Amino acid sequence: MDTSKVQIHGEECVQNVGPSKIKVVYQRIGNPALPPVFLIMGAGAQMINWPEGFCLELARHGLHLIRFDNRDAGLTTHFSNAPVPDFSAIQSGDFSTVTYTLSDMAADTVGLMDALGYDRVHLVGASMGGMIAQTIAIEYPERVRSLTSMMSTTGNPLVGQPDYSVLASLGSPPYDDRQAYIDWQIQSRKAIGSPKYPLDENAIAKISGLAWDRDHDPLGMLRQAAAVIKSGDRTEQLRSIKVPTLVIHGEDDKMIDISGGRAVASAIPGAELVTFKGMGHDLPKPLWPVLAEKIAHLIHRVESSS
Template sequence: MDTNKVQIHGEESVQNVGPSKITIAYQRFGNPALSPVFLIMGAGAQMVNWPEGFCLELASHGLHPIRFDNRDAGLSTHFSDAPVPDFAAIQSGDFSTVAYTLSDMAADTVGLMDALGYDSVHLVGASMGGMIAQTIAIEYPHRVRSLTSIMSTTGNPSVGQPDYSVLANLGSPPYDDRQAYIDWQIKSRKALGSPKYPLDEEAVAQIAGLAWDRDHDPLAMMRQAVAVIKSGDRTEKLRSVKIPTLVIHGESDKMVDIRGGRAVAAAIEGAELVTFEGMGHELPKPLWPVFAAKIANLIRRAETSPQ
């Protein structure tokens, strides 16, 4: 299908969203009259981390993708007045420095649905975004038509864990220099990316630079990460999810081990699990048409199945 004919709308924002009354920045692709697909990104990532080309692929299948910045990302509201997360205390069960949970982020997303006039949407979430999408499907089942969980996990600490040796070698991203931040993002993608698919360093640098220019809050990703920890294990609650579900995971994912994806698929009755050899913690460009086709097929099934 011809992605060149798909309309790309400008970035917009809406205020007083959800119970927390936050601002959310978002961008639409394609025809707003078509099936809405909310794209939910992961920790420390902005809506621009959903590649424009991938959004266009989805739109070319007769869908209406909407990507947006989560709280504490990009141009959406940042919780800068929140306490600095105390990881040592959090690991011992003291959550007093955790400002919010995945349930709060789920409520933000449902608030965006309300603001844009949708009773229900299709959800596609990557990494932490997959966890948020799962939480919405659990807590707001009538607002979700289908669920696609990409490179994500259940919250069970025995599965879906990162390779901590890789993370230790990366260190923390620098937030005091634009070029250093871009270089770190390239280094990160090389370490966590896909051994089967060559890294497009120019494309990574372009998105990293755009992300820096939109926002570079040094504590935002930490606040999101501890929200994941506090939210705990969703496995049993996921058994209540009855909507058409697709789980996509890379077999070489060093950020969320593939056992996390398998656990999500095992917890949701009827979920389809699709794994890709040589895919890491990213959305490799050669696989965009495959992902888009599988998501579109899921959505078509959801739209035609009796509720």
């Protein structure tokens, strides 16, 4: 495998993106002349949480990747003056403390496409990023060439629920101490990661430290989680998606149960569902080659048919 020729460009920034006129920080990986693929990360995660090795693996298949920080993550605009989400009220239907929805985050992504000059792109979203990608395919179908939804769900509360006993054992991430944050991230990955594959604690510590240095806003993930809840169930809207779709899910996912991935694949006409035994809510290194191959195969099939 030769990834030495894949260029990783430096981080860049664009202002006044989308209807909300936010700042978005992004990074290109690979040759800009190749098919564009937008990588959309999950709640509380930054663009650097797409493992560099996985990105190189994907780019090696003849793709140009754009990974970016969502609003309220990393170096993209944070809504720090917004109300603190009141989850007790939110769960009872009072959304007065919810600042935005997945539709707003979808509009951010389309705004980034506009800023970078792309009419249509391929979307790959993980967890909440999968929900955002689904929302783009629903609301902006003309902007999407293919959709890959990974470890995600439909918004239907009857599917894709986490193992709350696992989450309760973790508690909330500490945002007042860098080393404690790193330690918590390692424990979190042990709890919700892939039981079949050994965890590289040094790699997790490195990326967690970098994430802390870039941003450790304690409320950013809460605002994103509130957006997910307010956005509700997309099942019926997912039936309208016409673009070729791949759904990937781990069979041992403790954060979003595999029933969520199955529901996404069932709702989107013609979607292909690929599941992996022993995979949890992460991207284990031994699976990078097969994951990249599956995603790239879909994208190149679409590209060759146009």
